[in-house]
Amino acid sequence: MxxxxxxxxxxxxxxxxxxxxxxxxxxxxxxxxxxxxxxxxxxxxxxxxxxxxxxxxxxxxxxxxxxxxxxxxxxxxxxxxxxxxxxxxxxxxxxxxxxxxxxxxxxxxxxxxxxxxxxxxxxxxxxxxxxxxxxxxxxxxxxxxxxxxxxxxxxxxxxxxxxxxxxxxxxxxxxxxxxxxxxxxxxxxxxxxxxxxxxxxxxxxxxxxxxxxxxxxxxxxxxxxxxxxxxxxxxxxxxxxxxxxxxxxxxxxxxxxxxxxxxxxxxxxxxxxxxxxxxxxxxxxxxxxxxxxxxxxxxxxxxxxxxxxxxxxxxxxxLRGTLPEPPAARRSRLQAEWGFTDLEMRDVVNAGAVGLVEETIAAGADAAGAKKWWLGVVARTANERGAGIDEVGITPADVARVQTLIGEGTLNDKLARQVVEGVLAGEGSPDEVVTARGLAIVSDDAALGTAVDGAIAAMPDVAEKIRGGNMGAVGALIGAVMKATGGQADAKRVRELIVERLSG
Amino acid sequence: MSAPELTRRTAAELAALVASGETSAVEVTRAHLDRVAAVDTTADGGPGVHAFLHVAAEEALAAAAEVDAQRAAGERLGPLAGVPLALKDVITTADMPTTAGSRILEGWRPPYDATVARALRAAGLVILGKTNLDEFAMGSSTENSAFGPTRNPWDLTRIPGGSGGGSAAALASFQAPLAIGTDTGGSIRQPAAVTGTVGVKPTYGGVSRYGLIACASSLDQAGPCARNVLDTALLHSVIAGHDPLDSTSIDQPVPDVVGAARRGADGDLSGLRVGVVKELGGEGYQPGVEARFHEAVELLGKLGADVVEVSCPHFEYALPAYYLILPSEVSSNLARFDAMRYGLRVGDDGTRSAEEVMTMTRGAGFGAEAKRRIILGTYALSSGYYDAYYGQAQKVRTLVARDFAAAFEQVDVLVSPTTPTTAFPLGEKVDDPLAMYKNDLCTIPSNLAGNASASFPCGLADEDGLPVGLHVMAPVLGDDRLYRVGAAVEQALVAEWGGPLLDQAPAWETS
Incomplete structure (x- = not known):
């Protein structure tokens, strides 16, 4: 032929x-x-x-x-x-x-x-x-x-x-x-x-x-x-x-x-x-x-x-009485509950993630957070692997846990992304990835203090501006600290430490 | 008690002797095993009955010893405990080979017991071995067995009927007092008729088919065989009943067949309405068969029954319809014998494909009749032919069932000869399948309609001195009526003959 x-x-x-x-x-x-x-x-x-x-x-x-x-x-x-x-x-x-x-x-x-x-x-x-x-x-x-x-x-x-x-x-x-x-x-x-x-x-x-x-x-x-x-x-x-x-x-x-x-x-x-x-x-x-x-x-x-x-x-x-809500009706209801726009809901539907988002919310996540992960890094990974988003090794409970860790201040968005990637790579549950990769936010003052002092020493001109009351310059120092800590520093605490040191 | 004496006893008597301790189940079993050894194959190499394909002496003696132990322990024994039985080799047994009379299953040991086999063991019956049959229960002479024919104890040059010739011949030659047969188109009743024994095809669904190697699923029915009516009823009640493993098994109480057999033995049939089927007789029926049948009908009248003639106009189409439905189901049921999982495997030398091995195995493993029916059935089910053959045959099947329904509005039972002729000589019809098929003219309608039917001995044909069967047909779940009629006829005829019909069989065996 x-x-x-x-x-x-x-x-x-x-x-x-x-x-x-x-x-x-x-x-x-x-x-x-x-x-x-x-x-x-x-x-x-x-x-x-x-x-x-x-x-x-x-x-x-x-x-x-x-x-x-x-x-x-x-x-x-x-x-x-x-x-x-x-x-x-x-x-x-x-x-x-x-x-x-x-x-x-x-x-x-x-x-x-x-x-x-x-x-x-x-x-x-x-x-x-x-x-x-x-x-x-x-x-x-x-x-x-x-x-x-x-x-x-x-x-x-x-x-x-x-x-x-x-x-x-x-x-x-x-x-x-x-x-x-x-x-x-x-x-x-x-x-x-x-x-x-x-x-x-x-x-x-x-x-x-x-x-x-x-x-x-x-x-x-x-x-x-x-x-x-x-x-x-x-x-x-x-x-x-x-x-x-x-x-x-x-x-x-x-x-x-x-x-x-x-x-x-x-x-x-x-x-x-x-x-x-x-x-x-x-x-x-x-x-x-x-x-x-x-x-x-x-x-x-x-x-x-x-x-x-x-x-x-x-x-x-x-048996007819045991039927679940028809998917279309369910989608309308969930859209209202989640407060998604038509466009946002359509994205969730097209990604085949309605049930996953629902389960993730049920496991404790907020709607926007749940959607973000499933439609973001998880969907991209699934696409790369040519698999369904429910087929790449991460569960709604995992995603909800990541959101919880963010809420508790253990992770920031950047670290959370690394945790999700770790789970997708088969490294274990979110908590296991945090431990194995050492990804938790550092909010310990002693460790952060050293990094802050280092940043101030390295950028005396910026420090001077802050001392002069230009608080907009704090960001540059925070950035330097985050860089030095591999993104794991608790940004809020870093800001406090910088202000403490330069406003006295 | 001497061994010959034990083998002449009825099953009910043997069970009573075992229960009372006058003899043991082991002694009874040994007597029958000795009988098998003496007559089933002869020491001088001459032809024996060849009823058995496999004799399980060790297992039988162990089962008998178990019954004796139960009795010694004071346990209540069932009404047939300790009685030996011959099992048609189409019923699976976990402790014995099951061949269905086919090369393709030679040596196969099923990993499971059929529901019937389990019921027999649970009731304390002793399975002596597996009896010969036409391959996959397809035939009327046992000549289609891959392992050689069984011979009729009345005349070793004649066929014992089929497909259950082994079971019937075992009974008629006193190798076993009880046997199990299966009936797809007459395979219990026709052998019973030509060997002077009793065979009952219960209502379809009355006895579980789980473990019965299927010939045609919608027609197959296992049933009891014995030398007298009461023994048959006792065995019937052991194997009948609903089985959750068989979807076609009837979930209703088993008719009181034993009670009916006992009442029937009083010889009073007053109030019973009997219909003689007009279409089953006349041309093609041996005069001696017709003569005995008409006498039996007269006897029914003497016993008090009201006898009328009944027409079943569609019965004449039953045979052709049967030979479309049966092969269709056979072609599908026999597809599984493909050498892949069990049984014979031919040509697997590492160079051939699975398909080639399947083809070679099926070519070598199936006999001519099995192949003939597979081809017929494959054709009948083929696209473009289905409506004309299988579809039409199913319509005829419905019409036959309606004939029965109409008849049973007028009468309680129908009667006919069981077979058109007595046992014919071995080899006479092997090359003429149509002549062979016509043996089952009278028995096939009940398989198509699923109602209960039986054959009872009613004498010997004048021209050849061979047994003739009275065929009695009852409605679905009317199995008890068969036993009432059979027992009444039996007591009258045994009185007339001065003993069971089998006493008149020639003493061909050497001591």
């Missing part, structure tokens, strides 16, 4: 084509046990330590539906304004792969538990914030597969591997797959809308408490479907499905890339192949997945080992 070396710019691409997107997001539920057996779902156990006859698919074993998983699925469906099926069945999706213990996946096919919903997402535009309604096609329950580790190949992919190791701890972990209806938005906003949707969904999942939805741990996985049609055309073009786009930033980048790539192909008269594509975080490109000779036929049929799920209407209504 020829590689396209020069791609049109995004603007050039959307000048000629309208993108249509469809997002498929898998969420690993945070249930304590698996979808169809009692095995633990805890992350990080020894390979194949959390398995039993059922999730290993041993002959004779049978599945039993996890009630909590069904409850989570219904709550997700309700939060996405879906209709909840009165009666739905599981289905078997048949295909052979070594990490699938039964060589079929128990999923839902034509009878999803939740369907026909929507959620609103907000994106920034030059004309201010705009709200788009994303249609939800369906949300259904299924079981996860095991994990294959291919050994000996260059890239960890199966090609070229000498052998493979299989870990079935993940096999049978409950998943909810949430599929949107086709998303058609102003072309220029398509990548941002895709990102905003995944951001919104993640926020919703977390607010529901059904999963931590940590993308870097695979708890939330996103497949982005993209197709192009000539500007203004009504029928959709051929789509590609870019699999495992596993960070918010990547969602935006992958959609952007696919729009450009497909535009280049269409411009050159090359038909788009309906295929799955791999996303490469490092190069920001997608590449074709395995080319299939024929369309995969999963031979779905109703899972005969399970009885239909028929959630009682009063149960559904009871």
């Amino acid at each position: 020829p590689t396209i070396t020069t791609l049109p710019s995004f603007d050039a691409a959307i000048n000629r084509f309208d993108p249509v997107m469809g997002m498929e997001v898998h969420v690993e539920l945070g249930t304590t046990t698996k979808m169809f057996c009692g095995c633990s779902t805890e992350f990080g156990a020894e390979p194949n330590a959390q398995v039993c006859p059922t999730c290993l698919g041993l002959p004779g074993s049978l599945p039993v539906v996890n009630r909590v998983a069904v409850e989570s699925a219904i709550r997700i469906g309700l939060a996405l304004n879906c209709r909840i099926a009165e009666h739905c069945r599981f289905a078997r999706k048949n295909y052979f792969y070594p990490d699938m213990p039964k060589n079929f996946q128990v999923s839902q096919y034509d009878e999803p538990i939740a369907f026909d919903g929507w959620t609103d997402v907000t994106v920034d535009t030059d004309d201010g914030a705009r709200v788009f309604r994303i249609g939800i096609e369906r949300a259904h329950m299924e079981e996860d597969t095991g994990k294959s580790l291919h050994v000996g190949g260059a890239t960890g992919r199966i090609h070229g591997a000498s052998h493979s190791l299989l870990d079935y701890n993940r096999a049978g972990i409950p998943l909810i797959e949430i599929v949107t209806k086709p998303i058609e938005v102003p072309p220029a906003l398509a990548p941002a809308v895709a990102r905003a949707y995944v951001t919104e969904l993640r926020e919703l999942i977390r607010a529901l408490g059904v999963s931590e939805a940590r993308m870097e741990l695979g708890q939330m996985r996103c497949d982005a479907n993209v197709s192009l049609k000539p500007t203004g055309a009504s029928s959709f073009g051929t789509r590609t499905e870019t699999k495992n786009v596993n960070s918010l930033r990547s969602v935006e980048r992958a959609v952007t890339y696919e729009i450009r790539r497909q535009a280049a192909a269409l411009d050159s008269g090359t038909a788009i192949v309906q295929e799955t594509r791999h996303w490469h975080e490092d190069t920001g490109e997608t590449t074709a997945g395995r080319v299939k000779e024929e369309a995969e036929d999963y031979r779905y049929f109703p899972e005969p080992d399970l009885v239909p799920v028929a959630p009682a209407r009063d149960w559904v209504e009871q």
Whole structure:
């Protein structure tokens, strides 16, 4: 397959084509046990330590539906304004792969538990914030597969591997797959809308408490479907499905890339192949997945080992009562509580930091302080690392602690920044970083006195001005002391000591 | 008590002898193990019954000793404690191999006991070993076993039925007084009919399927097999009941099958309404089978039942529908046998891909019938064919269930012959799958509808002197009705014959 070396710019691409997107997001539920057996779902156990006859698919074993998983699925469906099926069945999706213990996946096919919903997402535009309604096609329950580790190949992919190791701890972990209806938005906003949707969904999942939805741990996985049609055309073009786009930033980048790539192909008269594509975080490109000779036929049929799920209407209504505040309403409320301007709030939302700021405030910080750290050094670090701001090793409690240390006078802003950087570097909690780096403000008069005396001696002319009553010159001496103490001096006390010494 | 005498006893009698201390569970077990050694394979290399794929003598004697110890300690024993049993080798056992009659599972030792196996052990039953079957319970003759056929004790040149031929033959040759079978389309009832024994397919969901290696999940049902009705009922009550590990298991009280068997033995069926299924008889049915069946129907009338003819018009479509639904489920259920985790692995020489090893293993590990059904089912579920095959078959299934529902508004039980013919010679139908499938014409409708059915001995066909089965069908959760009818017929016929039907079996064995 020829590689396209020069791609049109995004603007050039959307000048000629309208993108249509469809997002498929898998969420690993945070249930304590698996979808169809009692095995633990805890992350990080020894390979194949959390398995039993059922999730290993041993002959004779049978599945039993996890009630909590069904409850989570219904709550997700309700939060996405879906209709909840009165009666739905599981289905078997048949295909052979070594990490699938039964060589079929128990999923839902034509009878999803939740369907026909929507959620609103907000994106920034030059004309201010705009709200788009994303249609939800369906949300259904299924079981996860095991994990294959291919050994000996260059890239960890199966090609070229000498052998493979299989870990079935993940096999049978409950998943909810949430599929949107086709998303058609102003072309220029398509990548941002895709990102905003995944951001919104993640926020919703977390607010529901059904999963931590940590993308870097695979708890939330996103497949982005993209197709192009000539500007203004009504029928959709051929789509590609870019699999495992596993960070918010990547969602935006992958959609952007696919729009450009497909535009280049269409411009050159090359038909788009309906295929799955791999996303490469490092190069920001997608590449074709395995080319299939024929369309995969999963031979779905109703899972005969399970009885239909028929959630009682009063149960559904009871679950509706447990839904958290919708994210948009919550944002308005928090904005008012925090006293942020629209612009400030939008920054917090765009950074995906609403929950983090809220938790930081709950842990004792003031609103402005909380926002400052998350949107400042933490966001920059996350950006550098290509990770989410909640994925860089600092917690709301850490940020609140830093603010507390500032309030107590232990840190000033400059030292606090160093403490935050230390936490981000994995050096431990704020208190541990303060100790290890020796960052606390020096307010001890003996130590400060020496530095003050040194500064006065070094700058006799400035000292003379102060003696003459020019208090504006104090700043220069304070600056010298701060420099001498590596910024750790208590500036207020330094000023007092200088005034004491030069006004007598 | 001499060993031959013990092997001729009923399960209820054996349990009573053990409970009273007249004999021990170990003695009973040893007698049956000796019988197995004597008749299952013959010393001169000639053909034995070959009912067992695995004999667990050591484990059986240990289980029996445990029962004896419990008795010695003054513990109350269950109604079948100390009685030996033959377990169809499609039920998982942690202490014995479980093969499902397939090369692909040869030597596999499950890490867990099926719920049925646990229930049997908890009740003090002694599992002698695992019995032969058609591979993955697919067949009507036990000739599809990867480990050689089982022979019919009535005539060692004939089939013992299938798929549970091993269990039925073990009973008929007095190797065990009790056995467990599984019935997907007749695999308990057809072997019972052709060996002159009793076999009951409980209501679907009446007995846990957890640990039953699936043939077709929506049709499979484990059930009790014995030489008489009361023993069958006693075993039924041991294995039946709700199992939280099986989502399709029924969470309702088990029908009083033992009480029904005892009441039925009074021989009074007055008030019982019996329907003879018009569609199950006539062309294709052996005259001797029809003759015995009609006599049995007459007998039901003599015992006080009101007998009428009932039409079930959709039963004629049951067989083709079954042969779409079953292979569809089989194609998916058998997908897991891929050499990756357990069982046979072929071709893994370090140069081949997982996919190649899977293909080679499945090619070498499955027999012809398993492959045939995997191919049929894969086809039937394929996109573009699903509606025409699997979808239509499910509609027929609903119509068959409606036929039953309508019939059971008029009558309490339905009857038919269990099989169209008596046991046929080994090899006669191995190359003609359709002829083989037709053996299950009468039994399949109950699997599609999930209702309870049973086969009881009702005599020998005139032309070949081989056993004929009376097939009784009851509504869902009406299992007790089967036992009432079976026990009433049994007491009348045993009186007429002057002893159990099996007493008329030829004495083929050497001492």
